[in-house]
Amino acid sequence: MADINAYEGPAEAGFGDYVALLKPRVMSLVVFTAFVGLWIAPQPVNPFVAFCAVLFIALGGGASGALNMWYDADIDAVMKRTAGRPVPSGRVAPDEALAVGIALSGLSVMMLGLAANWFAAGFLAFTIFFYAVVYTIWLKRSTPQNIVIGGAAGAFPPMIGWACATGGIGLEPLLMFALIFFWTPPHFWALALFMKEDYSKAGVPMLTVTHGRKVTRRHIFAYTLVLAPFAIWLGLTSVGGPLYMAVSVVLNALFIAGGWRILRRSEEQAQADGYKVEKRYFRLSLYYTFLHFLALLIQHWVGGW
Amino acid sequence: MVMLPQVEHELHKRRRSRNIGLLVVLLGFVALVFGLSVVKITQGDMMQGYDHRPRASMLPADPNPPARNSAPVAAPGTPAAEQGGAAEAGQ
Numbered sequence: 046m047a048d049i050n051a052y053e054g055p056a057e058a059g060f061g062d063y064v065a066l067l068k069p070r071v072m073s074l075v076v077f078t079a080f081v082g083l084w085i086a087p088q089p090v091n092p093f094v095a096f097c098a099v100l101f102i103a104l105g106g107g108a109s110g111a112l113n114m115w116y117d118a119d120i121d122a123v124m125k126r127t128a129g130r131p132v133p134s135g136r137v138a139p140d141e142a143l144a145v146g147i148a149l150s151g152l153s154v155m156m157l158g159l160a161a162n163w164f165a166a167g168f169l170a171f172t173i174f175f176y177a178v179v180y181t182i183w184l185k186r187s188t189p190q191n192i193v194i195g196g197a198a199g200a201f202p203p204m205i206g207w208a209c210a211t212g213g214i215g216l217e218p219l220l221m222f223a224l225i226f227f228w229t230p231p232h233f234w235a236l237a238l239f240m241k242e243d244y245s246k247a248g249v250p251m252l253t254v255t256h257g258r259k260v261t262r263r264h265i266f267a268y269t270l271v272l273a274p275f276a277i278w279l280g281l282t283s284v285g286g287p288l289y290m291a292v293s294v295v296l297n298a299l300f301i302a303g304g305w306r307i308l309r310r311s312e313e314q315a316q317a318d319g320y321k322v323e324k325r326y327f328r329l330s331l332y333y334t335f336l337h338f339l340a341l342l343i344q345h346w347v348g349g350w
Numbered sequence: 351m352v353m354l355p356q357v358e359h360e361l362h363k364r365r366r367s368r369n370i371g372l373l374v375v376l377l378g379f380v381a382l383v384f385g386l387s388v389v390k391i392t393q394g395d396m397m398q399g400y401d402h403r404p405r406a407s408m409l410p411a412d413p414n415p416p417a418r419n420s421a422p423v424a425a426p427g428t429p430a431a432e433q434g435g436a437a438e439a440g441q
Contacts, residue, residue: 057364060371093389097382160386 067107082206196229269304
């Protein structure tokens with residue numbers, strides 16, 4: 046019997062490769078912040094509707110991740126960290142990633158409209174457009190501030206969550222947006238300081254490459270200072286309270302101190318101890334957002350001011 | 351009838367994870383839509399739509415409803431009208 050093998054190429058995509066297209070690790074941040082935004086909003090939402098809404102917001106985020114992987118396959122293939130992604134490794138065809146991205150975008154927006162409301166659905170559609178087109182296609186390869194713009198896309202989910210419950214936006218979701226928006230650049234630039242990806246070979250203008258590491262250290266500290274007032278301000282609104290305030294003051298003090306230490310170091314010092322301070326700051330930045338949003342959730346549960 | 355041996359092609363083996371994954375996703379989606387429908391219906395959201403003919407129950411509530419008639423006028427020629435008329439004539 047003749048056995049027909051279509052090609053002796055790279056391994057065929059399994060289900061996990063399609064899941065990987067949706068960037069599940071980015072999705073986990075989207076799920077958590079969107080859920081907090083939805084849950085602490087003043088209008089109560091049926092738990093099942095809330096579950097569906099968060100799921101479709103996450104699916105929309107995943108769809109924009111797939112569109113990003115479709116467009117950025119050439120960059121991803123060059124860089125070590127991303128070379129194993131489904132598209133550059135050849136397991137998923139670029140057209141297929143594009144199709145998955147577009148199909149899931151449409152599905153997630155329609156389903157969010159049906160589950161919650163059409164304002165939130167429109168907001169989700171805008172977020173997908175912003176990440177896939179404004180960030181990935183227009184600005185990522187043309188400006189060293191690309192991280193700042195990409196951060197905006199990641200900052201929308203709590204606002205969408207809030208919009209699912211209330212049908213609009215207010216001061217609180219705008220401050221939650223600011224919290225993630227100003228947190229993203231120092232978070233990623235700290236990673237860029239010690240990961241030393243070959244962004245220049247990939248043609249991505251990373252701040253560490255275009256303006257040097259000294260400027261990057263200054264930017265990290267500056268963003269840390271800008272971030273703190275917004276985090277504290279959120280604690281003074283209707284969603285804040287003593288618990289959130291305590292958590293926020295401690296985390297921002299630590300974050301500013303870490304940014305200050307990064308600013309004061311020279312590249313030689315950093316290399317000498319294997320980027321210890323930068324790595325610690327990066328780890329702290331992960332806790333920073335997680336604990337802020339967790340504090341919001343618990344504060345809502347125990348009651349605010 | 352000749353029974354053909356069930357030979358599983360290598361292709362099917364390779365695609366098993368995708369097929370099972372897709373099955374689970376689709377079943378999950380069906381469950382989700384069903385659950386959403388149940389929640390939306392039991393919450394008492396708008397359940398009537400336009401049905402090509404006007405219905406009083408579909409109209410928005412009148413902010414200034416007409417006052418209820420405390421003294422209804424009987425149709426002429428009916429016993430009630432004659433009674434009422436006699437009562438008026440007797441006054």
